[in-house]
Amino acid sequence: MxxxxxxxxxxxxxxxxxxxxxxxxxxxxxxxxxxxxxxxxxxxxxxxxxxxxxxxxxxPVNPTKDKVRAMRELLLSDEYAEQKKAVNRFMLVLSTLYSLDNNAFAEATESLHGRTRVYFAADEQTLLKNGNQTKPKHVPGTPYWVITNTNTGRKCSMVEHIMQSMQFPAELIEKVCGTI
The missing domain is CATH 1.10.1220.10 (Met repressor-like)
Incomplete structure (x- = not known):
């Protein structure tokens, strides 16, 4: 190859x-x-x-196109395709988004929460305080923890919010959310 x-x-x-x-x-x-x-x-x-x-x-390198390319490469990767569970694909997407621009990721996650729940935190305990059944997981390669007991639609909403905040094109956001 x-x-x-x-x-x-x-x-x-x-x-x-x-x-x-x-x-x-x-x-x-x-x-x-x-x-x-x-x-x-x-x-x-x-x-x-x-x-x-x-x-x-x-x-010349265009950082916006590089971000788009990285996300498309993730979607086409064997690692992503091998994931059988939505939560695992969700975690891979979050890790990739963080690696592309950790500051923009941080800004996007700060404003992302539900009516009674915090979705992202720097530690597991913060997420557990907002609900015992949140099933927090560490996002690989990041300092973040995320709740994972939400339905796939909510996971897609979280990814959509982060990607919009990071200024990804709408068609790519739709494609990523469609694969989770």
Whole structure:
């Protein structure tokens, strides 16, 4: 398996043709190009891509597109696809959002709470004080804890609020929420 770099516009186009969670970029391209593994050797294509690679690296970096790309990569990743439970996908999304911009994540979670519940906190005890059945879990790679005994719709609402606050495009927010 070789790694190639593509510009953000092309990546978005390829990702928009995803048929199911966990489908690899190779599978998407094979389907789009009506290309089977046996029809041509892979080596000539790799040589062409390597010639293009320096041009892609010379482009200026756009942080907004990088955030979008990172979220799309999460949705296409094997790790995400292997998650059988909504709570595990929820935790992966939260970890990724935090890693992209921890300050924006912090701002978004401060204003995120229910009528009687706190959804995010720096420690488990704060969440337990607001309800014994909250099932707090630590968000991997972050200093945050989150309640997890909410229904999937509420988890999606939390992710939607955070992503909107972090200024992600609406179509990506919808796609992420649709996979939780």
């Amino acid at each position: 070789k790694t190639i770099e593509v510009d953000d516009e092309l990546y978005s186009y390829i990702a928009s043709h995803t048929k199911h969670i966990g489908e690899s970029a190779s599978d998407i391209l094979r389907r789009m190009l009506k290309f089977s593994a046996a029809s041509q050797p892979v080596t000539p294509v790799v040589k062409e891509v390597r010639a293009v690679q320096p041009v892609v690296e010379a482009k």
